[in-house]
Amino acid sequence: MTKSHLKNFKLEEIKDFLQDLINTVSALINAELAIVDKDMIVLAGTQKYQHIIGQKSIPYIYEALYKKKDILVIDNPMEHEVCSVCNQKEACAEFAGINTPLMLDNEIIGGMSIAALNTVQKEALIRSLENYIKFSKQMVELIQDKIRKHLLTKELDFTTKQLESIINYSTEGIILLDNKGRIKVINNYCCKMFNIKHKEVLNQPFELIFKNETVNKLLADKTDFETIESTIKVFGDTYRIIHSGKHIKVDSDLSSFLWFLKDAKSFNALVNRFIINKEDITFDEIIGECSEFRKLKDRLFSIANSSSTVLIQGESGTGKELFARAIHNASDRAQKPFISINCGAIPENLIESELYGYEGGAFTGAKSKGKPGKFELANGGTLFLDEIGDMPLHMQVKLLRALEDKEIYRLGGIEGINVDVRIIAATNKNLEVMVKEKEFREDLFYRLNVIPVKIPPLRERGEKDIEILTKFFVEKYSETLNKDIKEIAEETLINLKEYSWPGNVRELENAIEFAVNIDNDGIITIDDLPKRLKNLTNSKSRITPVDDLIKQEVNKALKLYGTSVEGKNRAASSLGISIATLYRWIKR
Incomplete structure (x- = not known):
């Protein structure tokens, strides 16, 4: 039994058993019986006590019993020291009593009383006192044994439900077979994937439901297998799956087989998502050959291991987050978290709890156990504050203090939390102008601008970079969209170089994705480009008024x-x- 189950146990949970027990033994003794919980609420009793079940008993005897933690015999009511404080002793109906504590792991959980309510019962109780005491102890042991069994059943039910929850919340299919190849467990993932119901397949032979010769042979040979991809039929429908299997030997006679599987489509989509994920970006993967761009990458690589704050400024679409991730991955914090937050995308009333977290019950709707903020999540690593220019002024004060003290306070918390975080901030706004116009705190600006970084817009990077990026995106989206693009027409490249790219690299990428989608002959021409990019050729030769x-x-x-x-x-x-x-x- 776990301590949590003991701590949360209430004697009321077995009150039906207690009443049945009293009904059974009441005929064996010439006395009345009552059982109360630790709050002295009557849970069960003989006929004389039925009218007060659910009510609180007169407390004095049970208070003394709970304090003593041992059998308390009262053979002279009204004169006994326990009764001396009772204001109802003159009207007491009890002539004598044996009171026994109910304990579990040395903790009081209730009490049991054997009471004589007339002289005949009192004489019998006093005459056979030792036998009644022995009877009381046996009754208590019987109740304690019932409690232990009850708690074990609760714990088993709890564990079973936990396992079922774990299995059903799994992001992959899980099937358990017994040593005869029958399906004993199948989780919700499998049922949803194969459009079947638990009751349709439980206890059915595996090969009757799932048609796959490879798996059936591996099961028959009792062979474990690592992740493989194959086709399987279920009730006539064909599925492509990624799966693995493991035999579990309990003893010489008992064994089972665990089968893990995923839908191949969702699995491959997940793999592709991680392949193109920006988190592992390095400076070598940031594309650009112009002199200014190469110098920028070299400079940032040289300061990667510094703990000083970095402020990246540049127009939208220039790749500020890519540079932030590259700095992190080139630093000695690379194996620690990189946590990003967009200061302009979070409602003003939520940004504080997002950054610093909150304690349980800190505000309406807060999780009872609280929640760590981005600073805590980034501890030891890097916190990327994107769109820092959009942070509200009143929040800038708290951010400055966190940067200065390296300590944060959760919302609703009173204890400081030390954090070791490298800050990289980014904005497409002119913070110097905002400082002069009192729209951004001057002290925070200087605290962030220790290592200033200016990313040049695409239009200033030269035609070579535009061409390199264009070819890269064509190759990328040809593969992603399963298109066979053989070349980019020369006039198309000229057109792209003529454009000013106000949306920078992001706009170029979107334009190429559009063109690859539209193309139907394997050659990217001007006609494949978005409308705004057409008819730009020779614009440099035109005279501007x-x-x-x-x-x-x-x-x-x-x-x-x-x-x-x-x-x-x-x-x-x-x-x-x-x-x-x-x-x-x-x-x-």
Whole structure:
């Protein structure tokens, strides 16, 4: 029996047994019987006590009994010291009594009383006191034995339910066969996968339900086998599965067989997901050959083992998270967690609990056991704060303190938790401008900007990088979409190089995925591209009107420095014009 089962046991659970026991033995003794729980609630009794079952007994005798933890004999009610404090002793109906504690593992769980309610019963009880005491002890032992059996049954039921839950929550199919090849256990995964019901197959011969010569032979030969892929028929339907099997020998006469399986389609999808997962990205896998890009990768590789914070800035789609993961994987924290959180995607009222976790009951809807936050999950590794520019101002204070103290407090918690976390933050916003406009804390900016990183947009990386990335994505999506793309037309590459790519590498990837989907002749042409990318050829040779150039450069300056008074002054200065001229151009 586990301690938890003992701790949670209540005598009320076997009250029917207790009443049956009293009914059986009451005819053997000339006295009345009652059994109470540790709270002194009457659970069972002879006829004289039936009217108070479920009610609380007069406490004085049982309080003394529970304190003594041994048999308490009262042969002189009203004069006994236990009765001296009773305010109802003058009306007491008992002439004598033997009170025995019910104990389990030295803990009081209740009590049993043998009471004489008249002089005849009292004389009989006093005359045969030793026999009544012996009887009481035997009754208690009988009840204790029943409790142990009850708890063992509960524990067995609990264990069985646990095993059933584990088996049924498994993300793979599990089937257990006995030594005669009959199906004894089949989990929900299998039933759902093969569209069958438990009752249809339990205790049925395996080969009657599952048609596969290889598996049947392995079962007959009692051979274990590692993961293999094969086809199986179930009630006439064919399935492709990934499976393995293990023989379990209990003794010389008893053995069983465990069969594990997965739907091959879902298994392969899972494998593919991990193959293309970004988590294992390295600097060598980040594609780019332009000089600035190579220098950036070399620089970041050199600071990978540092514990200093890194602030990555760049436009959307430039690959900020890829660089963050590459830094982590090149560091001595690579075997520890890399945890990311998008500060702009989480509602403001939830971001604190997501970052720092919460204690049980900290707020309505909180899990009773609490939940660790991203800082705790990233302990020893790297925490990537994406879109840090969108973090609310009031949360920036707490983040700064966590970075300074290397200690966090769960929501609703009073004890600090030490954390060893390397912070990498990223944003597509101009934090310096936000600091000047009081939209981002200056102290947090400097705390994050220890190692500043600026990822160049795709349009500044040169035509060679566009071509390399294009060919890479064509190859990637040809394989993913099972298309046979033989080449990319030269005019298509020219068109792609002419485009400004405001969405950067992400936009290029999406455009190529679109083209590979649309293509039907194995050659990516301009006609396969999204509409916005068509008819761009020779755009470099076209003359751009001066007004368009002015508008373009003014917008670029305002986007960089902001639209506040200070921002406009800096924009005018960068354009080499007066503030008055800038306002005039804005109006145009």
